[in-house]
Amino acid sequence: MAEENIIETTDLTRRFGSLTAVADLDLNVPAGSVYGFLGPNGAGKTTTIRMLLGLIRPDAGEVRLFGEPIARGGRKALRRVGALVETPSIYPHLTGRENLEVTRRLLRVPANRVDRALEIVGLEDAAGRRAGEYSQGMRQRLGLALALLGEVDLLVLDEPTNGLDPAGIREMRDLIRRLASEFRITVFLSSHLLSEVEQVATCLGIINQGRLLFQGSPGALKARLTRYLAVAAEPRGAAERLMADAGWRLLPADNGYLRVAAGNAGDAAKLNAQLNQAGIQVSHLCLEQPSLEELFLNITQGV
Amino acid sequence: MPGFFADLFAALSSERLKTKRTLALRLAFVAPLLVVFLEFIVFWRQGAKAGRSGRGIWLPLMQNSLILWNLLMVPLFVTLQTALLGGLEHANKNWKHLFALPVSRQAIYAAKQLVALALIGLSTPVLCAAIIGAGLVLRLLRPGIGFEAPVPVWIVFKFALLSYVCSWLIIAIHTWVAMRWSSFVVAMAVGVAVTVVAVIVLQSEFNIYYPWTLPAVVTMEAITKGQLNYVALGCGWLGGVVLSILAGLEFSRRDVV
Numbered sequence: 001m002a003e004e005n006i007i008e009t010t011d012l013t014r015r016f017g018s019l020t021a022v023a024d025l026d027l028n029v030p031a032g033s034v035y036g037f038l039g040p041n042g043a044g045k046t047t048t049i050r051m052l053l054g055l056i057r058p059d060a061g062e063v064r065l066f067g068e069p070i071a072r073g074g075r076k077a078l079r080r081v082g083a084l085v086e087t088p089s090i091y092p093h094l095t096g097r098e099n100l101e102v103t104r105r106l107l108r109v110p111a112n113r114v115d116r117a118l119e120i121v122g123l124e125d126a127a128g129r130r131a132g133e134y135s136q137g138m139r140q141r142l143g144l145a146l147a148l149l150g151e152v153d154l155l156v157l158d159e160p161t162n163g164l165d166p167a168g169i170r171e172m173r174d175l176i177r178r179l180a181s182e183f184r185i186t187v188f189l190s191s192h193l194l195s196e197v198e199q200v201a202t203c204l205g206i207i208n209q210g211r212l213l214f215q216g217s218p219g220a221l222k223a224r225l226t227r228y229l230a231v232a233a234e235p236r237g238a239a240e241r242l243m244a245d246a247g248w249r250l251l252p253a254d255n256g257y258l259r260v261a262a263g264n265a266g267d268a269a270k271l272n273a274q275l276n277q278a279g280i281q282v283s284h285l286c287l288e289q290p291s292l293e294e295l296f297l298n299i300t301q302g303v
Numbered sequence: 304m305p306g307f308f309a310d311l312f313a314a315l316s317s318e319r320l321k322t323k324r325t326l327a328l329r330l331a332f333v334a335p336l337l338v339v340f341l342e343f344i345v346f347w348r349q350g351a352k353a354g355r356s357g358r359g360i361w362l363p364l365m366q367n368s369l370i371l372w373n374l375l376m377v378p379l380f381v382t383l384q385t386a387l388l389g390g391l392e393h394a395n396k397n398w399k400h401l402f403a404l405p406v407s408r409q410a411i412y413a414a415k416q417l418v419a420l421a422l423i424g425l426s427t428p429v430l431c432a433a434i435i436g437a438g439l440v441l442r443l444l445r446p447g448i449g450f451e452a453p454v455p456v457w458i459v460f461k462f463a464l465l466s467y468v469c470s471w472l473i474i475a476i477h478t479w480v481a482m483r484w485s486s487f488v489v490a491m492a493v494g495v496a497v498t499v500v501a502v503i504v505l506q507s508e509f510n511i512y513y514p515w516t517l518p519a520v521v522t523m524e525a526i527t528k529g530q531l532n533y534v535a536l537g538c539g540w541l542g543g544v545v546l547s548i549l550a551g552l553e554f555s556r557r558d559v560v
Binding site for chain 1: 309
């Protein structure tokens with residue numbers, strides 16, 4: 001694949017009445033990546049995905065798929081895209097296989113693509129049953145099979161693990177990993193839970209209130225993690241003053257502990273000595289590192 | 304344009320599969336049979352009185368069946384069929400899947416429109432066969448009331464076809480309503496409302512301007528006066544074609560949220 005970025009958006013904006021659902025979004029999804037598109041519910045993820053697929057029009061900005069702008073009517077690029085948006089689009093009165101056949105006929109791809117898609121998602125045995133009888137997990141897998149029917153280089157999945165039990169979530173995660181590594185498909189994956197994508201994503205984008213707050217590798221996100229010392233000391237006010245005067249960077253208190261930014265265990269010893277010297281009683285001093293989940297929450301909550 | 308037709312054929316083939324195990328095909332048979340059955344009961348009970356117009360008895364049987372069909376059954380039947388076709392996509396939010404495929408949206412809409420036309424079209428020969436069948440059964444059950452006369456096969460088919468062609472405008476309107484609004488209630492409410500209004504409008508001088516009475520009026524004029532109202536026929540048929548195209552364009556421009 002020659003393209004550097006499979007998905008590229010520039011200043012993408014969409015409003016619904018007075019609500020700006022997506023604002024000035026600049027996404028860059030590199031070829032071959034698994035891109036985790038994260039944000040709380042209502043952050044603008046689905047609106048973005050709908051614009052990527054040409055389902056809704058942006059008020060401003062541009063979407064490029066495989067380097068080509070997708071203007072309305074220009075549906076050529078969509079030939080290489082498979083999508084699962086929100087709930088899987090299935091016809092419950094048809095069997096799993098017939099559901100795939102409906103889309104296969106529309107795509108005009110060879111009949112063996114149905115078997116291949118069923119095999120990839122592991123639905124061969126249930127293919128003859130009506131989709132209306134499927135469990136949530138099976139429906140989701142059928143939705144994924146529908147997305148894989150064409151000659152797909154990009155898979156766009158909107159909250160694919162929604163409503164799945166833990167086993168289903170793990171299955172879906174393994175499947176996504178396999179699609180990326182074995183079939184070399186670029187995956188654009190949205191979720192409101194970092195824990196769901198951090199194990200598979202090679203690239204992350206964090207969106208909140210329609211704005212992209214972070215874009216980069218999980219490593220780059222981790223680099224933003226600030227280690228800190230959690231301190232319990234009496235008198236608390238004096239401890240706080242001393243730390244500020246001594247040049248420690250105070251962080252918002254958490255769980256009743258005072259918190260200061262710190263680099264290593266040496267900082268802990270240094271702070272302890274300073275507090276002791278000033279006659280302040282230290283009852284708790286611990287060097288801690290926030291989890292990615294905390295960082296994600298901090299970013300999305302604007303802390 | 305070749306791309307559009309390739310998409311259209313693909314969409315038609317996929318629509319055919321989608322209607323499997325639905326009531327669509329059965330409805331296409333049940334609706335005309337029901338109408339003719341009601342007329343059969345009337346002619347069976349009233350005998351020669353039902354055909355006292357002096358034009359034989361085959362023509363009144365056909366005329367009454369076509370009036371009942373055009374005025375009451377077609378609007379409701381079209382409403383049901385198009386709501387069923389639309390509901391297939393609305394129920395599981397399938398438009399977002401269909402419209403994210405590299406297939407012309409107009410072709411997908413056109414396929415829906417053609418399936419709706421085909422289902423109503425299929426009912427037309429069923430209606431004709433039922434009318435003829437009913438007359439033949441009455442010939443046996445009620446000998447002497449006039450059904451011994453030769454079966455006017457060609458005439459029955461000719462007028463049924465005329466009423467079908469005039470119905471294209473209605474079919475186009477109901478298809479658009481059923482695709483445009485996801486609620487089954489909207490489609491049904493429109494269908495019931497226009498049918499009730501049609502019963503009133505039929506008695507007025509505006510009956511030729513109202514799409515839901517137009518097929519009945521054109522067909523009746525052709526049967527009773529032997530005149531074909533080409534303007535009304537054009538409105539019903541060509542109007543349907545034009546509206547289908549406009550509705551397809553409008554629908555394919557919509558945001559799918």
